[in-house]
Amino acid sequence: MMIRTATIEDLDAIAAVEAECFPAAEAASKDEFADRLVHYADYFWLMFDEDKLIAFVDGFVTNEPDLTDEMYAKANMHNASGRWQMIFGVNTLPSYRRHGYAGELIQRAIDTAKEQNRAGLVLTCKDELVCYYAKFGFMNEGHSDKSQHGGVAWNQMRLVLR
Ligand SMILES: CC(C)(COP(=O)(O)OP(=O)(O)OC[C@H]1O[C@@H](n2cnc3c(N)ncnc32)[C@H](O)[C@@H]1OP(=O)(O)O)[C@@H](O)C(=O)NCCC(=O)NCCS
Secondary structure, X not given: OEEEOXXXXXXXXXXXXXXXXXOOOOXXXXXXXXXXXXXXXXXXXEEEEOOEEEEEEEOOEEOXXXXXXXXXXXXXXXXXXXXXXXXXXXXXXXXXXXXXHHHHHHHHHHHHXXXXXXXXXXXXXXXXXXXXXXXXXXXXXXXXXXXXXHHOOOEEEEEEOO
């Protein structure tokens, strides 16, 4: 499997993987991804099986410590010198799951955040994935009052690097 960051050429494949991985109410749209790729393509970590995109992780950088729903839609809030690496999406195509692929991409995002001297990483997830992210060192801060998209109770989790 090959891992690299994104370009705008990856837009269709990214939107297709997202649509397979999330219900419509929770999935980011193709237009949202186009905007994200314009502002922070370097903060997408993509995994390919030959030339097929099978998994990705994405999220921008900000000085805001908490992840808000506004961030998903407003890619221009990305601040390359910010303290916190947000993680907005973690996706693996159903037929490729449980091989550690998402884990490799999360680790790549963590390694990049360390290299870039970030304070840490922040993500939100449903209850059933809290234990999964805890394995990487993320601590659960409980249900977020700043992210409720899709009508879901999202846990905010933070990995502090420094
Ligand atoms: C979550 C997801 C990205 C994991 O991708 P993956 O490549 O299979 O991840 P890994 O192989 O690194 O890890 C698999 C682990 O994920 C956890 N996991 C995945 N789905 C789970 C679920 N529904 N309930 C509980 N644990 C789950 C398990 O701990 C599993 O480990 P196990 O195989 O030892 O039980 C993938 O299932 C997915 O795309 N799901 C739909 C989108 C989603 O919910 N993304 C997360 C948003 S926070």
